[in-house]
Amino acid sequence: MSAPQGCTGNVWSDLTGGHPGFDMPAEPGYRLGTDRPIDGPGIGALIGAAFDGCKPCQVRWLDALQSDPLVTVRVVELAAQFTQQALGGIPSAMTTTDPASSLSEPFRALVRLGADAGDNHRPMYAAAVRLDDAGRRAAINDAVDSIVGHMALGL
Ligand SMILES: [Zn+2]
Numbered sequence: 001m002s003a004p005q006g007c008t009g010n011v012w013s014d015l016t017g018g019h020p021g022f023d024m025p026a027e028p029g030y031r032l033g034t035d036r037p038i039d040g041p042g043i044g045a046l047i048g049a050a051f052d053g054c055k056p057c058q059v060r061w062l063d064a065l066q067s068d069p070l071v072t073v074r075v076v077e078l079a080a081q082f083t084q085q086a087l088g089g090i091p092s093a094m095t096t097t098d099p100a101s102s103l104s105e106p107f108r109a110l111v112r113l114g115a116d117a118g119d120n121h122r123p124m125y126a127a128a129v130r131l132d133d134a135g136r137r138a139a140i141n142d143a144v145d146s147i148v149g150h151m152a153l154g155l
Contacts, residue, residue: 004056009049019048019057029070032125038070046075046140050148058144066137069128073121075143076110082150090115094146104138106131 003009009019024044026037042065049057065071083090094103095112113124128136 004060006054006056008052008054009057019045019052019054022048022051029125031119031121032070032073033122034070034125036070038074039065039068040074042068043071043075043078047144047147047151050144051151062137062140065140066133069125069131069136072128072131072136072139072143073110073124075140075147076107076124077114077121079143079146080111080114082147086150086153103142104135106135106139107142110139 022044024040024047026040029036029038032038042061046058046061046065049061080090080094083094090111093101095108095115097108099105101108110124110127113127114121117123128139131139
């Protein structure tokens with residue numbers, strides 16, 4: 001794969017998508033009820049592009065990942081974990097059903113399911129399967145924004 005036009009990355013590699021530094025291993029999806037591996041490298045590349053503020057690469061990776069419910073659940077989990085670590089809990093802004101929220105409903109719905117289910121993340125996965133590509137893309141986008149926000153604060 002080559003860098004999309006307008007990529008701001010200094011280094012382009014086939015593995016990281018040009019924004020290195022976010023090494024996220026592929027891991028099995030067993031705890032989500034599937035034996036398919038979670039695309040860690042894809043998630044790492046998307047987060048790397050977002051951290052670098054590279055829109056062309058974010059768009060490219062969102063295009064590539066939006067159909068994947070495993071990726072969707074994993075990045076929402078990561079966003080919740082980072083938030084939990086930083087704030088000691090999940091703020092109501094991330095779980096509200098208020099349609100005026102600045103966060104997408106698919107993202108908030110998945111965070112709600114994750115908070116309600118504790119360590120059982122299968123309901124999140126089932127919900128992510130039911131979302132359409134636009135819904136998953138919105139959830140992934142909000143999750144990555146949150147993750148990058150925490151990373152920028154040095155967590
Ligand atoms: Zn780029």
